[in-house]
Amino acid sequence: MSRMSSDVPAPPRPSRWSVLIGFFGSMHLAIALLLTLALAAALGTVLPQNQPSQTYLMQFGPFWHEVFDAMGLYAVYTAGWFLLILAFLVVSTTVCVYRSTPMMWRDMRGFRLDIREKSLERFAHCESRPQHPEAPDTVMQRAQTVLRHRGYRLRRHQDGDGREVLSAMRGSGNRLGYFFTHVAIVVICIGGLIDGRVPLMAAQLLGGLEPETRQIPASEVPPESRVEPSNPSFRGSVEIPEGRSADVVFLDLDDGYVVQELPFAIEVKDFRVQRHETGQERSFESDVVIHDEDLDTPMERTVSVNHPLVHRGYAIYQSSYRDAGSLLMLDMHLLGRSAEKPRHVPVRVHGRYEQSLSDGSVYTLEFLNFRETNLSRERDEEGGERVHDMGPSMEYALHDPEGETRYFHQLMEPVERDGRRYLISGVRAGTGEPFRYLYIPADPDGEGIDRFMALVARLHDRQVVESVVDDLAGEAAAQFGGGDGRVPREVVRDTMIRLVELFAAGGYDAVIGEIRQRVPEPQWERLTDVFGRVLNETLRALYLRVLEAEGIGQMRGDDAAWLDDALTALDALPRYGSPLFVRLRDYQLHQAAGLMVTKAPGQKVVYFGSLMLIIGVFLMLYVSHRRCWLVLHPRGDGGSRLLFAGTANRNMLEFDHEFAALSRDLLQEASAGGENGAGSRQV
Amino acid sequence: MSVPHDTLAVRRPGFLRRLSPADWLWAVLVVVSGGVTLALFGDRMNIYQILTLVVHVGVAVWLGWYWRAFRPFALSVALMSLLGVLAYGDNLAHAESNFFLKYLVSGQSAVMWMCALLFMSTAAYMAHMFRRGEGGEGLAASLAVGAGTAVVGAGLLWVGSAGIVPGMQWVAPLFLIIATGALAGPLVRSDFTARVGGALAWTAAAFGLAGLFVRWRETYLHDPTWGYIPVSNLWEVFVLFCIITVLMYLYYEGRTRNRGMGAFVLLLVSAAVAFLLYYTLDQQAHQVQPLVPALQSWWMKVHVPANFIGYGGFAIAAMLGIAYILRDWGERRRPGGLLARRLPGGQVLDDTMYRAVAVGFAFFTIATVLGAMWAAEAWGGYWSWDPKEVWALIVWLNYAAWLHMRFTKGWRGTRMAWWSVIGLFLTTFAFVGVNMFLGGLHSYGEL
Structure with a gap:
């Protein structure tokens, strides 16, 4: 996003154009944009996006809701300011590429045979030999062999005054990496833009497209809320019940939707949820049939998660399912x-x-x-x-x-x-x-609830209750009166019936409530105990009637345990809050497959950009652009004056070693020379 | 003029000629095992799988040539995995009855070994940092650090297990490891402890990777329809994170010949291990469960490992950043002090930090692109502004900015070190935070 090296002459007089270019191509702007984009994107993950506006209103109150809405915080990624940041990033990157590419090109191609010795001497890697014993030609020959074997490309130049220059470079792909990565960003953004909501937004602004907010059948949606099949890119969804078909999908737009027409119809024959033995979902699959005039015969395929169907550039995905009106018995x-x-x-x-x-x-x-x-x-x-x-x-x-x-x-x-x-x-x-x-x-068979319902029926049947109470009243009278029979049998009988009614209507709580209402506090405990026992006796007798009807003469252990559970349930039943109990006996499943249909012509562009990006990143990080120069002057004694210098833009550690090895091989000095191993001279 | 006779001597031998017999042996071994695999299972493989195998053979040969220390590691992993898979046969119940499986190489046991070995390795590297200097130098500092961290560690252990602040017992090991290292360190003067640390780390990584391979087999033994690559839930990717980070660190250790970085990098890995232990022992998250349909895709096999090379690189960079900051601070405070002399050199730290970020960034880029391609197949769009995607983008932008500053403005040193540390926070949030707090399409592996 900016110049990669610093030795470019400044333009003589800044024109307005160059000021603009300078601004957009500046590194500071680029970094600022990268970080702003990161922050803005983070904002969109903190605040849940694209919720119904009611949700936000509840969360933030009317004032802040208004403010946030105006700022586009509920749909950050499609907000104008967000797209503006992206656009700035693209412009900045483009300017950077525009500005730097010619220079990169020169760097890649240009061997800079005219480089001055003074510049070379300032390099971190530089070997200078004012008095080299060998003739220039000998050194030159060897240098070419050595460098070529290390993978360097070579250029040679001879000046009129006998000065000879050999320029070598390798890894110029590094510069290409710069070009690739930066162009890739632009390409990816363009691809994303193609697949974005741009066509829809344009249609809304220019073509008078209106979102529909009513829940009406697709066929009744008016033309101003319909989009032609020619729409180049969209991402919509549709729910199709088994056995039915659809030739439209719905696109969310603002607070409503628009109907996107398809050039073919999708029929869902069957939708299945495949399960593992444990019951966990293994796959969601729809058998679909594509009815298209372009096809000789309808195309039958199965669409499942991770396995979409692509037809004429339209991709059909299995995305959800719901019940489409299963039959319940x-x-x-x-x-x-x-x-x-x-x-x-x-x-x-x-x-x-x-x-x-x-x-x-x-x-x-x-x-x-x-x-x-x-x-x-x-x-x-x-x-x-x-x-x-x-x-x-x-x-x-x-x-x-x-x-x-x-x-x-x-x-x-x-x-x-x-x-x-x-x-x-x-x-x-x-x-x-x-x-x-x-x-x-x-029930004892573990399946039905007939026994419980029989008990409920008897509990509410005045005749049955009375007959049971008649059987028990004598015994109960003894309990009420403490054994001396002072309480008249009639009173006992009425009380018992009243207890059962109270229990049936409000559970044990109703009985206790009645006691507390009717008698003074000192008697509460005793009466609760007595009434409780009498009530349970009555309920037990009712239960015996149920068993009798089932042909069971006497209670066994299981039946007693059942009664305990039944009393708990009966006690809770008034709080259940429903005068009816619905039991599901059987069903016929009827589901609708939720399909997503997309058209994304920009996808290939984005993938191409991504490939460029990856190649570029590797070239940029792992290919080091290395260049070396050898400058030779003949000397009167048959030897030469030479200068060997090198530079690299990545992986300096490795270049240290390489340059040392290069100078050693190239100079072929006796090992006593001492200087060889040191290789480089730090400046 | 004729070519001088010494020209031949300066010709560098070609790449293949520079390989040693051991290199060739390695290549033969890898190719043969690839061939055996093909002979045994070839008839059940489709063309893509055969292609994948060929690519793996090529990569393994290259990796063994490029990084020699990888070879014994790969061999041990292969042998342990084979032992595990063969010991299972077709019966998952062997995990309880077979000695090798129960105590060594079942997926679960091997990972537990990895955890234990990584704690030990961290302690050893710590001990190396607190080694005895000339004339008992540094002894006081070691004792002070050791006593301090021991007290904190014991306190956390007590606070946690007494239920005062539940969960603190899982943090305690980190302090106890530092305490062990600081107290045991002064016993040794040489770099023996660091070499032990290195060996332990290698062994741990081998156990971890073999554990994942055996677990891969186990997923099929649970139910053939379940079978999946074990990089699919939070537990499994934490194991993967430990393995990859340790291997990357060991590579840098070998390359820079500097063992001083181990204490820092391994401490972070130990933090991951601590989480893994909590996740296993407290949450029982290690159990194999079938994958949800969205995750049943071969993209998983490339997307997740690429991502974790990225996370590993960023994690290493951040820990080296901390080392750099400490050293820088130490140098400014007391140029001859312990910090300035015990910690690795600034140059090495800075360079390795850059390398870690670079490799992390490159693979994170690949992972994000692969993720986009997978998303296009699974969710109907290559980019949905899903929280995980957005945070991946944020991490990517952050390191892109980091690299830009280094390349074009020549930023180095403390500033970049701090930036790496901040980067780790972003990375951690993208890795686990998003799943915990933000949900979205990536919300598997809740806590």
């Missing part, structure tokens, strides 16, 4: 008297379903997402990680009649915890919160 349990008789409902992801309850209220379910695989990382016994697939899951939102929304996450398969199996269901009030999970104990 659901069991809808209303958590009331009819809980054990679920409705079988088919729904689609991204679809809605309305469910009215017995009281006439209407709940709306909105199915948000479906995932076929859920990996969980667990620590194994040795402390290492083990990856485990928990099976399919879905997410849905439940909108209640009051307009409140809760979000649910539902696994299809029960999971195992401490040797027992549960169907788990997560719930949260807002998308930013963590899920809290409800653990419903699975």
Whole structure:
């Protein structure tokens, strides 16, 4: 970016042009630009780029949001000032190349046979022999042999006065390295510019291209938001459901998008996620068919990550995927008297379903997402990680009649915890919160939740509760009254029913709340204990009814453990916040492949520039431009006066050795000469 | 005039004639092993793989000719890797049952050996710096440094393991290594400890590289569909960083015949080892896991190693920069003092620093270009202003500016030394900081 050596005569009178050239070609400007560019680029990594403007508004407040937005900090790399820095760098580099190349060329080609002995004497490597015994011709012959064998190119010149000059050089590629690296920067920037958003920005400024902000089908996007297939470079994306095709892609522009038309259609036949045995993703693949009038038959290919398809200069990449409306088979349990008789409902992801309850209220379910695989990382016994697939899951939102929304996450398969199996269901009030999970104990077969739903149904069935309470009331009356039967049986019966109702509506907390509300504090502890026992007895009796219906006469160990889990779940159920429980039974996957389509004619330019850059860097750093001069004058005694000097611009240490060896071979002085080994003279 | 009879004597023999029988033996060995590989596996290799093999044979022959010390190293790595691979056979479970695998050459054991040997090597180089001078000179300084760092090291160990400042126990080894070196150094006067340090460093690098080669095989033993080159996650590239930096250092040590730089460079490598130990023992990050689809590409095999030659060069330059700054400070404060005499000469430091930056820059350029080409294939664009890309650009611009100043303005010495040190901070951020703080497309290997 600046002159590489200092011995260029200054221009006599600086014209305006040369001042300008001087400014742009100055090393200080170049370094300043390099470092400014680095700083500006760093800025863009610290501040997340191209987020929705709402995000920034929340983060910085209205004032700073405005300021930052005006400064282009949300899209640093396309901001005018950033491109200006880049442009300055390109201009500076170009000027530098323009200024230095002629000099470099002279350095590479010019052997400088007219060099003065005075200059040579100032070189760090210089051997002077005022009285050399050999004749000039002898030395000259040998010098040529020696230098040529070391790879030097030679030029020889004889002056009229008998002065002979031999000029030698090697490694002039170093100078070429300078040229290559600097031109490469310009080439790469030009290539990048071609592939940048320039055509789009130009169309926006000149051609009245308007970004579209509405979410409407591509076919309805008006012409002012459409880009012809002739657009030379773009990078867009499109989601194509399996079995469908598209002949457009979407390009992000400002806060909206524009539709880029393609000269062919892409059909996605199938999208697959290949998995390792552990469930981790192994590859994302789409089977695509290109329908193009230029093709005799449609072209079928598979596109996967790292393996794009290139067709007519358009590259098609596998970049993402999403659910495109998988079919979900659901069991809808209303958590009331009819809980054990679920409705079988088919729904689609991204679809809605309305469910009215017995009281006439209407709940709306909105199915948000479906995932076929859920990996969980667990620590194994040795402390290492083990990856485990928990099976399919879905997410849905439940909108209640009051307009409140809760979000649910539902696994299809029960999971195992401490040797027992549960169907788990997560719930949260807002998308930013963590899920809290409800653990419903699975049936003895480990799969169904029929037993739990049967228990829920009986808990809410007044008739069943009454009949159970009737069976138990006598025994309970004894407990209430401390054994003397002072509490009337009717009161006991009503209390028990009330307890069950309270529990069904609000869990143990509701029971405790009721006690604290109704009786003075000294009795709280005793009543809580008594009511708790009575309530559990009742629930146990309800459970026995469930077992009876299953044909099981008496509780075994597993059944008792199940009851403990069921009571925990029943206690939590009111906080679950949903009058219905949705179980995912089966599904048919239907996905959309997210493809990225790009056209980057500048890519080849950039690659060419990069190759130049690499070659240039190696030439510049590892090729040393070495040159030597031998000046001979004949002497009257048949000997000669000689001067041998050399210079190199890289790797001085090695040149020290080489120059020493050269002078030794060239001068062929007796080893007693003593001076030979020292080689160079420091000045 | 006839050509003088001594002309022949001044003809330098051609390159091939200058090679010794040992050089030729090396070439034959490499070519034969390449041939054996081809004979054994050729029918399963495609043309690119055969081409790659041929290129490797060529590079190995050249490297052995250019750098003789590389030959015993390469042979040991080859033998250890073969031992590991053959001991495995087709059964990963042999890692626990086979003696050699369990204690020596399974990927994990070999890397642990590398870690231990690198700590020892660092201590030995430190001891060399604190060696006994004429008439017990420097003894007081050694004892002071030794006692100080021992106290700090022990303190950190306690603070860390008692849970007061968790994690400090992993920093403690660095201080304890300096303490060991400073306290043991005065026992020896010659450069014996430095030579031990060099031997340990060579052995460590051999263990590390063999460890990665065996691990490569292990990835296939876990599951044939997993198989990947083990330069794919943060744990593996830290091992790679240690190996490459140590090898590059050993090259400079041999070339400059100066063992005084070891204490500085190896101290930084030890810091990487400390992280590696934390990452292994505390985070269990050494386990082989299948690659995400974006990383399943042959570009990985060229992009990552090229990058780490760059990082290694920059790291060495920064540590030599610190040595230079210390020496410069010592010279100005007390020209005859210990710092001025014990640390390597300014000329050597400056020159080696330049060489390290130069080789780092050249390979970093290659790595960035390769990265761009890979990005074009994997992410749909050769440049996406992804944080990792941007930081690579920042590092590149920084060293480009560094080289410009040296070439055109002739900057040398302290100024450039400071710049190298700053450069290491940028490099470190680009290497690990981006993954930890900024995310983006390169965000694998979180902490």
